[in-house]
Amino acid sequence: MTRRGSRWTAAVRTPVGACSAVLLALVVVLSVLAPLLWGDGAAAIDTDAIGQGPSGAHPFGTDSLGRDLLLRTLVATRLSVGLAVLATAIGAGTGVVLGTLPSVLPRWAARLLTAVVDIAVAFPGLLLALFLAVIFGVGTQGAVLAIGFATAPAFARLVQTLSASVSGRDYVAAARIAGVGRIRLLARHVLPNIGEPLIVNATIGAGSALLAFAGLSFLGIGVQAPDYDWGRLLREGLDGIYVNPAAALAPAAAVVLAGLAFNLVGETVAAVVGVRTRVTRRGAPPRPAARAALPEPPADAVLVVDNLRVAFPAPAGWTVPVRGVSFHVRAGEAVGVVGESGSGKSLTALAVSRLVEAPGVVTADRLEFDGKPLDTASDRQLGTALAMVFQDPMTSFNPARRVGGQLAEVSEQHHGLSRRRAFARAVDRLAAVRVPAAERRARQYPHEFSGGMRQRAMIGMGLMGRPKLIVADEPTTALDVTVQRQVLRLLARTRETEGAAILLISHDIAVVAQTCERMLVMYAGRIVEDLPTGSPAQHPYTRALLATTVDLETDRDRPLEVIPGRPPEPGQVPEGCAFAARCPLVSDRCRTEDPVLEATDRPGHRVACWHPQVRVLSGQSQEEGAA
Numbered sequence: 312m313t314r315r316g317s318r319w320t321a322a323v324r325t326p327v328g329a330c331s332a333v334l335l336a337l338v339v340v341l342s343v344l345a346p347l348l349w350g351d352g353a354a355a356i357d358t359d360a361i362g363q364g365p366s367g368a369h370p371f372g373t374d375s376l377g378r379d380l381l382l383r384t385l386v387a388t389r390l391s392v393g394l395a396v397l398a399t400a401i402g403a404g405t406g407v408v409l410g411t412l413p414s415v416l417p418r419w420a421a422r423l424l425t426a427v428v429d430i431a432v433a434f435p436g437l438l439l440a441l442f443l444a445v446i447f448g449v450g451t452q453g454a455v456l457a458i459g460f461a462t463a464p465a466f467a468r469l470v471q472t473l474s475a476s477v478s479g480r481d482y483v484a485a486a487r488i489a490g491v492g493r494i495r496l497l498a499r500h501v502l503p504n505i506g507e508p509l510i511v512n513a514t515i516g517a518g519s520a521l522l523a524f525a526g527l528s529f530l531g532i533g534v535q536a537p538d539y540d541w542g543r544l545l546r547e548g549l550d551g552i553y554v555n556p557a558a559a560l561a562p563a564a565a566v567v568l569a570g571l572a573f574n575l576v577g578e579t580v581a582a583v584v585g586v587r588t589r590v591t592r593r594g595a596p597p598r599p600a601a602r603a604a605l606p607e608p609p610a611d612a613v614l615v616v617d618n619l620r621v622a623f624p625a626p627a628g629w630t631v632p633v634r635g636v637s638f639h640v641r642a643g644e645a646v647g648v649v650g651e652s653g654s655g656k657s658l659t660a661l662a663v664s665r666l667v668e669a670p671g672v673v674t675a676d677r678l679e680f681d682g683k684p685l686d687t688a689s690d691r692q693l694g695t696a697l698a699m700v701f702q703d704p705m706t707s708f709n710p711a712r713r714v715g716g717q718l719a720e721v722s723e724q725h726h727g728l729s730r731r732r733a734f735a736r737a738v739d740r741l742a743a744v745r746v747p748a749a750e751r752r753a754r755q756y757p758h759e760f761s762g763g764m765r766q767r768a769m770i771g772m773g774l775m776g777r778p779k780l781i782v783a784d785e786p787t788t789a790l791d792v793t794v795q796r797q798v799l800r801l802l803a804r805t806r807e808t809e810g811a812a813i814l815l816i817s818h819d820i821a822v823v824a825q826t827c828e829r830m831l832v833m834y835a836g837r838i839v840e841d842l843p844t845g846s847p848a849q850h851p852y853t854r855a856l857l858a859t860t861v862d863l864e865t866d867r868d869r870p871l872e873v874i875p876g877r878p879p880e881p882g883q884v885p886e887g888c889a890f891a892a893r894c895p896l897v898s899d900r901c902r903t904e905d906p907v908l909e910a911t912d913r914p915g916h917r918v919a920c921w922h923p924q925v926r927v928l929s930g931q932s933q934e935e936g937a938a
């Protein structure tokens with residue numbers, strides 16, 4: 312079954328999904344079959360049974376012409392639901408046109424249209440529908456148009472907001488630069504990417520349209536005799552409510568149930584297409600099989616991580632992108648984490664910084680920072696002793712606040728310094744990370760900094776306290792080689808002067824080899840090798856990663872090395888060794904038994920492989936190890 316198919320199945324198995332499926336099926340079946348089966352019965356006048364209350368023959372009684380109210384309520388499903396769907400389609404269609412027109416109209420016309428939509432949105436929907444119903448004329452057609460056009464402004468606003476968010480994406484910019492026309496840009500690049508939330512909104516909107524339609528018919532400006540919908544039945548029922556309350560209750564219950572069906576279907580669709588996160592939580596995240604415990608960490612370990620797992624709820628259970636990671640970082644040590652995209656490096660970094668957000672769940676047998684369990688550390692302790700440097704400091708700084716003020720905030724919050732003294736410290740720290748003219752720069756906004764300078768300012772922010780550990784997640788990926796070297800040097804210098812340990816996440820093994828004493832190689836959410844930099848790598852994955860690095864000595868006449876295949880997705884990690892499918896040394900055992908990360912005979916070296924081999928990091932000499 313496809314992934315989307317399994318998400319539908321999972322969504323329908325939730326209580327809300329199951330209810331929506333049952334109600335929708337009921338509404339659809341009644342709309343199709345009720346007029347065919349009971350149309351004549353509902354129209355049959357019985358002068359002997361005029362205005363009767365509930366009885367065996369007429370469970371909801373009869374109307375003023377002796378017609379059965381249950382049958383009339385069932386038969387009215389088709390008209391009531393059909394008109395609501397039609398009005399919603401008109402509203403959504405008009406909304407899409409109104410919402411997208413501003414992107415193709417001249418600027419003045421676009422502004423005018425946007426202003427008109429804004430004013431219409433500010434108007435209460437039902438009032439607008441009443442106003443339009445009077446304009447379009449009393450009757451079914453007028454009511455459909457009135458409700459359709461009354462809901463259009465809300466759709467138009469939604470389309471405008473969604474389009475604006477999509478228009479900022481790189482692929483739209485790329486298409487624009489490639490000379491794609493505005494209309495084509497809209498049709499090809501914008502609308503397909505906002506379709507799902509629009510459909511979800513339209514489904515939920517149909518419930519409101521149903522209610523609005525019942526309202527108009529109830530007021531006598533919707534469906535006219537001899538046709539009837541639930542609104543009209545409700546109005547007729549209310550006339551005799553003291554004689555037969557069931558006459559009003561039946562259509563009212565029908566409106567509520569059908570409205571509920573639309574709303575619940577909208578919620579379910581939202582959960583499946585990802586507009587809203589609805590997941591099946593099946594108890595706690597799965598615990599991986601017991602693995603060898605982390606050897607007792609040294610006394611000066613600043614970070615101890617044992618069997619760390621990060622899990623996210625998914626529609627069909629849990630996905631566990633970090634599956635039992637164990638390592639330690641000693642005081643002042645620089646440890647690098649390498650691995651291909653998706654191997655779980657960033658999540659590991661976020662977990663040790665206590666930054667994995669709900670619904671993500673972090674568990675570990677041991678997760679200690681500075682000798683204490685991480686979850687017992689106060690924000691203040693973490694704020695001063697642990698610094699985090701992100702890949703893109705532009706998104707980590709608040710663009711609306713000056714850089715100095717943002718640095719100073721750390722000292723105001725965590726050290727209780729006055730604003731003035733905190734600002735002075737911010738200037739001092741900016742100078743310490745070699746931001747030129749620190750005093751002036753501190754009064755500037757993040758966008759006035761270059762990429763490298765922003766990254767240094769980010770490191771400076773980490774130095775506002777006395778960090779024992781700096782977690783740097785791809786801190787140089789967005790920078791050119793010269794600036795990259797400056798930032799790496801700054802990290803190394805900070806380590807020397809402040810005595811801070813560094814956990815450096817990078818997909819670039821060369822950067823880690825330059826900066827760190829030890830590297831952890833991650834694959835599919837696990838550490839597959841933990842080795843001192845410069846020591847021979849034994850895991851075929853580490854060896855393959857090393858082979859793909861390019862330096863000045865790389866033979867340019869030979870094609871670049873690549874690792875064949877792709878790492879498994881977090882939810883599809885195979886049994887046995889996760890690297891088996893790509894490994895040149897794979898054996899039957901690799902496909903069935905998952906190797907444990909175990910110490911080798913070399914000091915400080917652990918590897919998780921059934922066939923470890925030895926090769927020095929420079930890749931020049933090769934000696935085969937135990938196979």
Ligand SMILES: Nc1ncnc2c1ncn2[C@@H]1O[C@H](COP(=O)(O)OP(=O)(O)OP(=O)(O)O)[C@@H](O)[C@H]1O
Pocket residue numbers: 623630632650651652653654655656657658659671818880881
């Ligand atoms: N919030 C989340 N919900 C579900 N899955 C997530 C979430 N965040 C990350 N993942 C998944 O976890 C896996 C590991 O992500 P992570 O960002 O740690 O990888 P990475 O090794 O740092 O890769 P990259 O170098 O591309 O950043 C990925 O497959 C990702 O899709």
